[in-house]
Amino acid sequence: MAFEKVTREQDYSKWYNNLVEDADLAQHSSVRGCMVIKPYGYAIWEKMQAELDRRFKETGHENAYFPLFVPKSLFEAEEKNAEGFAKECAVVTHYRLETDPDSEGKLRVDPNAKLEEELIVRPTSEAIIWNTYKGWIQSYRDLPILVNQWANVVRWEMRTRLFLRTAEFLWQEGHTAHATKQEAIAETDQMVRVYEEFARNILAIPTIMGHKTESERFAGADDTLCIEGLMQDGKALQMGTSHFLGQNFAKAFDVKYATKEGKLEHVWATSWGVSTRLMGALVMSHSDDEGLVLPPNLAPIQVVIVPIYKGLDQLEAVTDKMDPIIKNLRARGISVKFDIRDTHKPGFKFAEWERKGVPVRIAIGQRDLENGTVEVARRDTKEKNTYELTDIENKIENLLALMQEDIYTKALNFRDNHITLVNTWEEFQEVLENKGGFISAHWNGTTETEEKIKQATKATIRCIPFDNPQEDGVCVFSGKPSKERVLFAKAY
């Protein structure tokens, strides 16, 4: 596949789509709205998974697995949740195919194999999980339950985009049960902070933590916390959510526990998740017109070494020089690819690894051999420098750490420069139109105003940030009194 050269400036959306395919991250499949995650893209997702999974376990969670299907009667038990997802449910109605008598070699659905009750392919697992927890919880001794699941879910989408919005996606969903409201709220808070720290230190993406407004809440939640990132085109992306579910699911599934005092009480719940959407956030936060830019902490290949040589003798000389260095780098946990393919020229290789976002490229040719040097190129800044081989392993390790920081700082500066305080409706529209990013503005707190602003501008309230300063003001839209600013943005 040739990389169709479209810059972010020219067409951000096309740039994104091309990049995802050309960097071998993912592609569309022949199933409407479902993607194929290619090996290189999946390797990045695996790194995200490993980092998240470690954090979940460190905070006391265990993994488990619940069924893909939810019987319709369970699905509809928590009404708000069911209503929220009903319009995007894939439904299994039959369990057998048969030979099509009208068409040789073809199959058709066997009409005699209709299910008595339809099965919903999980769009989220609260229903099936709370129906299970009912059997796990009798007394306070059984609480808390701190479980996470890595799974695929399906939400039928009409307009899909690779990673950002697909009918099937991969995610993790934590589902916890607690004896007290206070404990459940603390868990909800803890997990959104885990996401924020992960986004910051691993994805190198600064995010803003806050509460969703009522209209943007998860269906069935009493409160939804989120992390919001800002993409290079000035649009926001919801990167993770953590829901305080109150006793809604416990009531819908009649899950009670005996307290120490012997009273029966409904259990308190949370759920929290991030998905392969993070891959989209990653691409859109750091990449450039040449392709993917990966923070070193997520790169499946952190260092690529491209030898420049003529003939096997020269290759052997380069290999002899680099072999111990590669070994030393790997011993430090740095993943290194020594690209000795003889089917491609160095220029081709440079472009390929640039497109795929490998953080550090080392080129070594004959003159380098003579001088005891290599050429080191940073993917993020495209800076090239000649390094002496002495102590090269330390230099590379330090460079990777520096790049991780620099990529984060660049994204942070961009984000901070794109939080604009506005005080009038004219300003609001003007900033939204010409600058983009987050707009910090007063809002009168009603769903009605929020909806009108959305209708007028497509901007939504991304969140009410944690520790939001309280100040008197007037709503930019309605002119009514307001106690705090909230963050608006156009969003993915």
Added chain:
Amino acid sequence: MAFEKVTREQDYSKWYNNLVEDADLAQHSSVRGCMVIKPYGYAIWEKMQAELDRRFKETGHENAYFPLFVPKSLFEAEEKNAEGFAKECAVVTHYRLETDPDSEGKLRVDPNAKLEEELIVRPTSEAIIWNTYKGWIQSYRDLPILVNQWANVVRWEMRTRLFLRTAEFLWQEGHTAHATKQEAIAETDQMVRVYEEFARNILAIPTIMGHKTESERFAGADDTLCIEGLMQDGKALQMGTSHFLGQNFAKAFDVKYATKEGKLEHVWATSWGVSTRLMGALVMSHSDDEGLVLPPNLAPIQVVIVPIYKGLDQLEAVTDKMDPIIKNLRARGISVKFDIRDTHKPGFKFAEWERKGVPVRIAIGQRDLENGTVEVARRDTKEKNTYELTDIENKIENLLALMQEDIYTKALNFRDNHITLVNTWEEFQEVLENKGGFISAHWNGTTETEEKIKQATKATIRCIPFDNPQEDGVCVFSGKPSKERVLFAKAY
């Protein structure tokens, strides 16, 4: 849940079901045929996954992810494969629910949201993957493709058993594409050997590698290799398969590559998989009437320490003594649980950890503190010994290694004692009825005879072992000439 005391002798099947639930491995869900894998069971599965994944990567494979759904027209493209799975397919026909006007608060399938083409929930992914590979393969430079997927699959089963046979199960499926027949056959062979080594060294289960007969082959394969284990009740269990798919899928999906010489050739394929069925094999190979027995290499908790004390002072003294030991054990990569729950008595804890198969239990009471000793109990043999604390970490580490070996050796001896050579039909029936296990017998090589033996005895040919000695004989059933013995058994 109380552990219902049923011995293997009394009712092997009930013993198995109870154990799986009472050791907190899995349970039935409210979805017909689908199970919930509980945290403790899932932790064991994660260990299996990590060990397998490492082996796949070491043999050059990468992970990727393909859609859950297969459009019917793709599914039916490879006819034998489609025919083989048609009768057990869950089918998605609709993509939306709507409010049921006849029933308040209920939902129904929206008749206006019928899919133009039905989607099959993947029972296996050859079809969707080969349809994707078509776009990945142009020339010999694109080969081989060595991809694995960790995923859930659905095969509708009427009679299900936890782990052994469930409608939804978790598995890995490798799908590789090669330029030559020879290379594909070598890959098929390599992967069954990876499974055998994994079963031996990690699961501590000896397996026999061999070829399936034509009638037991994977639908769409030219050859199926397998590993067959023997359970304690004398029944065999197919634990993994590796298929040489010839050019069947390449032809069905028209996948050709340009050779170095510029000719167009169909690509050669393999697929190979193991599933959560391995959890069933694990339980049935080693466990006893008291519960699960885990080989140390798979145990989420390898060592449990149960303090025996009265009052906080005594607990503190025990804790002071054990803390550095726990730290040292963990530094060696040994997972240790220090069970200081004050809600349960030591006897309860002993029974619980025994039921859950924790390999080594260390008990320490006041007299031990005075003597500088602990009591160490092995789960597999139930042997108890007093150990002096001097150098205890080494002793425990060595004990775990020894137990891994002993558990394997025990299973190996059992297996070897249950391979019986028989030469007559009477003997065949007698051994099958009274002794069970593998029966090594001559067979005339026809599907017809194989089928008749199955009808008469429920025994099937488990495999034709690798490096099977060639010897003249007569088929035990038909009396016709035979060139080699094959392995029969009743199987799960």
